[in-house]
Amino acid sequence: MEHVPPPAEELARLDRELAELDARRAQLLTRRAWLLAALRPPAPTAAPGWNPSAWGAPPGGGPGAPAQPWGYVPPKQPSAPRSAQNVLLTLGGLLLTVAAVAFTLVSWGSMGIGGRSAVLAAVTLGALTAPAVLLRRKLAATAEALAALALVLTLLDAYAVHAVAAPDTDGLGFTAVASAVLAALWTAYGLALGKLRLPLPAAVVLAQWPLLFWAWAAGAPALVVGWALLATAVLDGTIALLGKGAGARITACVGGAVMGFSALLVGLTLSTTASGPLGAVAPGALLLTAAAAALAGAWRAPEGFARTGGVVAGLAAVAAVGGVPAHAVPDGWQVLVYLLCGLALTAVVRSRLPGNATRGVLAASGAVLAGALVWALPPVAAVLLGPVTLLPDVWAGSPEDFRSALGSTLRWPELSAAPVVLALVAGLLGAAYRWWPSLARLAAPLGEPGAAGAGAPGAGSASAGALGAGVAGAETAGAGAPGAGTPGAGTPGVGAASAGVPGAGAAAPWPAWPAWSGAGVGSGPGVRRPSGAALRGAAGAGAVALGWGALLLAGAVLNVPYALALAGETVLVAGLLALAVRGAGSGRGASAVPVTALVGAVAGAASVGVLSLASEGASYAVVGALAALFAGAAVRAGSEVPRAVFAVASTVMATVLTGFAGRSLGLAPHETAPLVLLVPALTVLLGARLRRNPVALPVELTGALGALVAVGLAVPDAPFLALVLALCGVLAAGAAVRPERRPVAGYLAAALFVLATWVRLAASEVSFPEAYTLPVTVPALVVGFLRRRKDPEASSWTAYGPGLAATLLPSLAVAWTDTDWLRPLLLGVAALVVTLLGARYRLQALLVLGGAVLALDGLHELAPYVVQVAGTLPRWLPPALAGLLLLVVGATYEQRLRDARRLKDALGRMR
Known part of the structure; x- marks a missing residue:
């Protein structure tokens, strides 16, 4: 009869056998790895030109290539011989160049015209022919050195021709022609000898000068020089897009950037300094052409260059279109014209531009908006801080108008458009906050991570950009891009990257950049982007802040009467408080809009409070109204933090009112101190009423600061100081009645009473205080x-x-x-x-x-x-004794430290 073990015993036996199998498998795998290592050749140490961590197959890993381990690269060749060869070739080419220059400049006159021509022609022809022979023999480095020598010789030939054959011609005109001829010569030479890396970049450098020198030689006006610079930049952009060789493209990029920037600078200068609208038309045409050229280049450029092209195109278009009407409006309104033109750029969202170019244009629109705000915000700061000039002359009398109270030296007529700029931007941000889901759906295509396109016309964007970065994919209204957040949506080299690979269905005008370099940037895993809710909150906060600033600035620009300015700013504070209370009570807590309203209310209250110091009646009216408004906001607020802020502000306003009362009664500062203690007394009573309410502690601390102000006012007079200290001790004792305040308030009350006694005795000149x-x-x-x-x-x-x-x-x-x-x-x-x-x-x-x-x-x-x-004692003895003491203490430092610890422990054990 077969024995069947119990299930528990059988399970234990199976576990033992499986563990033995796992151990045997691990042993065999270890042995196999050792054998592979013994048979495999030494591993290479570097991977030239290829990053093993990048996605994609290794170089040469095509369909027919032999299988290689992941990350395998061929071993490096020894570098020392190559370095020595480069040094020798460089030195040889340099010496030949020096010899050629010396011959041309020094020994030229000792030969006849025939000999000169023969020597130069023979040497130049030999220098140009030798690289072709050397390339056939696979001596590329030597060929590059001789090509560099040939480049110098051709430049010397041009100089020699001008010096001998055409000495009377204009130097600038001859330089223009010579640079054009040399550029064509070296372009043909570089295309014929495609393996040489120097000729094509040299041709690009030479091509920068013909048009510029021609305009300079002809004495052309600045506008023609701008067109020459722009034409050169367009030529550079064409070479960068369609040229052959990475060196030529990079050189063309640098040259195009320099020439294009110079052309834009010329056009902008002429547009802003034109005598009228008609005078700005021609520079505007130059700027519009530059914008069109930049946009055309952005259509096919990779991601970073496409965005840069979009930015340049947007800014140039704003300068071109806005420059004409800017000369027809009064001074100070030009900024508004450019702002409107910049905002018009947002229509590009509905265009068929590639995503990267679209984001660049939107970035240009944002830059124009930011520039307008930078111009308009400093006057707002002047309105808020200007009333500080009234502090030295409190209650000196009401000024005539708002500007007189500010004491600012700003040229207000030239700032007449600043409130309009702020109001316009605030309205746009408010509209974005109100209709955010619709805006998110409109901007969703800009955030589609699967449409990198690599710059192909009509393709989508590679990553979320200026507007669509946080709008699409994160908005709670469901306006995200299709597929956003799916695995691999933003993975470099996966999906969208294939759009830029030759043969993958789209042209690849930038083979110098890897196909995966522009894919998924800003949309891949681990890239932190602001959420749609955060962007919406920022828009709402910006609308509140800029709208408040626009209203403040409007009063200064219109120069309203002083009383109307006080009333208007107080009403603004009330509106901000209402908005902050509404936001705090709606459960959103510390969202951007109520927090911005709260900060604006506090700042506005401080500004209008100081502004009211010019008149006694205005001070009482404004500060009293502010105290009531903040108290009401503290009662109505639904969140703890806003409620505490409102209560603290109301307490501060009430303390200021007690100071006003003392001044109105004609009391000296030390006589006003007991009156100031009324508010701390009320805060103690209010704290006893609120008990453990979170608002109680901030209010009581604010009252304590008011008591400290009272003590400071009473310092010049000792009897009043003793009285104020005693009253503060009474208030502290009253707070100490509550158990939660007793540990601090009790000791404080005792200290204040004792201090008041000492001050009173000192003031009475008591010689026997006992x-x-x-x-x-x-x-x-x-x-x-x-x-x-x-x-x-x-x-x-x-x-x-x-x-x-x-x-x-x-x-x-x-x-x-x-x-x-x-x-x-x-x-x-x-x-x-x-x-x-x-x-x-x-x-x-x-x-x-x-x-x-x-x-x-x-x-x-x-x-x-x-x-x-x-x-x-001698004067040297005290320093010597001090040094000896330090030496002794230092030598016995550990023992002294232990003694101090024992003393501390002994005192700690006492009651």
Whole structure:
């Protein structure tokens, strides 16, 4: 009969067998790896021209290529012989060039015309012919060196022809013709000898000068020079798109950028300095042509260059179109004209441009908008900060108008368009905030990650850009791009990258860049983009801030009366508070719009509050209204943080009102201090009413700051200072009634009472403070003793600290100015007794207070003798003793540190 084990036993046996199989498999795999390593040749150390981490097959890994391990690259050739060869060739070419220059400039005159022509022709022809022979023999480096020599010789030939054959011709005109001929010659030479890398870039460099030198030689006006520069830039762009060889393309890119920028600079200068609208038409045509050329280049360029071309095209179009009407409007309104032209660029979203070029044009529109805001925002800052000039002359009288109150020297007539600019941008941002889902759907094609296109006409964009970056794919309204967020949507070299690969269905005008270099940028995994909700919040916040700034600035531009300016700014604060309360109560919490409204309300309240200081009645009306508005907002707000901010602002306004009341009553600053304490008293009562409400603590802290202001006002007068300190102690004691405030407010109240007593005694010039302090000390010590009997765990600082400090510290202060010996002696004896009692009963307060007072009292008694002895000692002795002490302390530092720790522990164990 066959034995069948239980399931648990059988399972354990199977697990053991599987573990043995796994161990055997691991052993075999290890052996196999060792054998492969032994049979395989040494691995290469570098991969020239190819990044193994990039997507795609290795070089030469086509369909018919032998299989290679992932990341395999052929080994490098030794670099030392090649480096030595390059050095020798460079030196040889340099020496031949120097010899040719010396011959042309120095020895030229010693030969006849025939000999000169024969020598130059023979040497130049030989230098041009030799590279072809050397290339057939696979001596490419030597051929490059001789080609460089031939380039120098052709330049010298041109100089020689001008110096001998045509010495009377214009140098600039001859240079234009010579550079054109040499550019054509070296283009043909480079195309004939395609393996040489120098001729084609040299031809591109030479091609930069013919038109420019021709215009210069003809004395052409600046506009013609601009057209010459633009034509050269267009030629460079064509070479960059269709030229042969990476060197020629890169050189053409650099040359096109320089020439194009110069042409734009000429056109912009002529457009802005034109005498009228008709005078700006011709420069506008130049700028429009430049825009069309940049847009045409952006149509086929890779991603980065396409965006740059879109930006250049957009800015040039704005300068061209806006330059004509800008000369027909009054001064100060030109910015608005250019802004409208920049906003018109957003219509490109509906065009059939490639995505990258479209994002570049949109970036240009954003740049124009940003420039207009940079021009319009500084006056807003002047309106907000200008009232600070009223602080030295508070209540000096109401000014006539708003500008007089600001005290600004700005040329307001030239800023008349600034409020319109701010209002226009605010309206656009507000519309975007209101109709965000529709805007998201409109911009969704710009964020499609699967349409890189590599610059092919009509293709989509490679990544989310200026407008579609966060709009598409992240908007809660569902306006995201189809397929956004799917695996591989933004993976370099996958999907969209094939659009730029030759033979993949689209032209590849930029073979110098890998196909995967422009795909998925900004849309791949790990790229952080702002969400649609964040962009919408930013638009709403911008609309609120710019709209508020537009209204503020409108009052200054229109120069409204002073009273109307105060009323208008107060109404603006009320509107911002309403918006902040509405946003805070809707559950959005710290969203951008209510937070911006809250910040604007606080800043506006501060500005209009300072602005109202010109008149007494205006100060009461404005600050009172602001206090009421912030108090109402604190009551209506639904979130804790806005409510606390509103309550704090209302408390500050109420404190300012008490200061106004003191000034109206004709009180001195120290006499106003008790009046200022009314608001801290109200905050203590309000805190007791709110209890543990989150708003209670900020309000009480603000009241404490008001009490600190009152103390500062009372400092010049000691009796009032004592009174204010005592009142502050009463307020602190009232707060200490609440258990949650007792740990801090209790100690603060005791300290304020003691400080008030000292100040009062000093103000009364009392020479025997013990007569006033001992009657307080004795009952306090009795109360502390009874407290310790009832609660042995109570701290000695709570029980005995206030009572001892009430007598010891004032007596110590008087003893330091007492020339008699009796008071220091009695104080020292009392401090010694207190110190001994503290050590005996392990009471920390007695030991610390008594010891400190005893040490200071002893120092006071020994000070005259120390000064006398120090006067008789040599001057070198104190520094020597100090150095010796430092050496001793440094040598025994660890021991001193342990002693200090033991002392700290001993004091910590005391009550």
